[in-house]
Amino acid sequence: MFEKDILKNKVVLITGGGTGLGKSMAMRFAELGANVVIASRKKEVITKTASQIQEIGQEVLGLQCDVRDMDQVNTMVSDTLNHFDKIDILINNAAGNFISPTEMLSTGGFKAVVDIVLTGTFNCTLAVGKKMIKQKKGNILNIVTTYAWTGSGYVVPSASAKAGVLAMTRSLAVEWAKYNIRTNAIAPGPFITDGAWKRLAPPGLNMKKKLKSRIPLKRFGEHLELSNLATYLISEQSGYINGEVVTIDGGEWLKGAGQFNDLEKIPKSLWKTMQVMRKRSKNN
Ligand code: HXC
Ligand code: NAP
Numbered sequence: 393m394f395e396k397d398i399l400k401n402k403v404v405l406i407t408g409g410g411t412g413l414g415k416s417m418a419m420r421f422a423e424l425g426a427n428v429v430i431a432s433r434k435k436e437v438i439t440k441t442a443s444q445i446q447e448i449g450q451e452v453l454g455l456q457c458d459v460r461d462m463d464q465v466n467t468m469v470s471d472t473l474n475h476f477d478k479i480d481i482l483i484n485n486a487a488g489n490f491i492s493p494t495e496m497l498s499t500g501g502f503k504a505v506v507d508i509v510l511t512g513t514f515n516c517t518l519a520v521g522k523k524m525i526k527q528k529k530g531n532i533l534n535i536v537t538t539y540a541w542t543g544s545g546y547v548v549p550s551a552s553a554k555a556g557v558l559a560m561t562r563s564l565a566v567e568w569a570k571y572n573i574r575t576n577a578i579a580p581g582p583f584i585t586d587g588a589w590k591r592l593a594p595p596g597l598n599m600k601k602k603l604k605s606r607i608p609l610k611r612f613g614e615h616l617e618l619s620n621l622a623t624y625l626i627s628e629q630s631g632y633i634n635g636e637v638v639t640i641d642g643g644e645w646l647k648g649a650g651q652f653n654d655l656e657k658i659p660k661s662l663w664k665t666m667q668v669m670r671k672r673s674k675n676n
Contacts, residue, residue: 393620398627400425403476405468407459407516408486410437413535413618417483419619420619421671422450426545429472429479431457432486451476459486459512462519469519473622481626482520484513484534484557489550490591501659502549513560530573530625534561536637538579538645547592558637565635574624574634581641583613609642 404421408414409430418428422445435456442454453475457468488508524530540554565575582603593599624630647653
């Protein structure tokens, strides 16, 4: 799909890059020539993933960082610059989430998620953005989700925070374009990862089956599909795309939006009967 060295000499910083979709993106970017920095709270996870990326043959830096803490974020940025001299691309991927009836949430639970998703994205964007402004070039990609604009019950902290990140994406796309910084977002539907599924699809709720049945393409996303989309958006090839959110969900959110989409449950034989009746009544 891409030239083998499409990301050659690029330095990509990925928060939450030790697991799940962040790890998949980091591996893919390295395969395509990028040097990557992955950062999150769990040092052992980051170290393990970093050594896997190293086997691909690119330079990799694994940093411990809690994106909620601005001092740690500033250290992450200076450690990256000490090592690589520049940051071309920031992927705000780190997230926290869980399902809960909203009336059972504590303010601490709401804050835990919003601090990671919204404040964490802001902290990284601010710290890296200042460097990108000096570099006169940059590219920021935020990972949101489709309920950033539809909202969703039972994940109110995450939905509120992701909506904020989407607003931040569109705001900075305009404000920082003058510094030659592009800002975009990807909105994934369901992709299987340990982190998301153990929190959002606990065994017993049959969530996996329910989630799949909501997707017109009748399958979950493949990590490579998302990584390839991210590659396009961070590459020079998408140079005129700014302020966009690209949905990658097999048609899931639109299926929930159209009033008549449930009519797929009507069997073909019944449609045929209705057609015969309609023609008969027209002829009478
Ligand atoms: C209600 C909960 C809770 C739960 C924690 N809390 N889990 N409340 N239901 N299941 C509350 C606690 O009671 C506490 O409130 C507060 O949240 C902080 O809890 P901690 O455990 O101390 O938080 P912390 O260690 O900082 O962990 C943050 C976390 C955790 C968000 C709670 O889940 C986490 O580390 N997540 C990181 C990875 C992750 O979530 N990945 C999934 C992303 S998937 P009090 O009041 O006692 O202080 C995703 C997909 C979206 O975003 C779209 C899918 C289609
Ligand atoms: P995941 O593996 O749990 O990824 C979340 C990552 O964020 C982890 O690596 C975690 O690492 C890191 N993180 C959490 N809190 C952090 C903090 N305070 N500071 C730094 N890093 C932190 O889940 P995922 O499914 O791959 O999710 C990746 C992204 O995709 C998220 O933005 C998520 O909202 C989005 N998304 C996922 C899906 C899906 O179906 N999987 C759908 C839509 C959107 P540590 O624990 O080491 O900190």
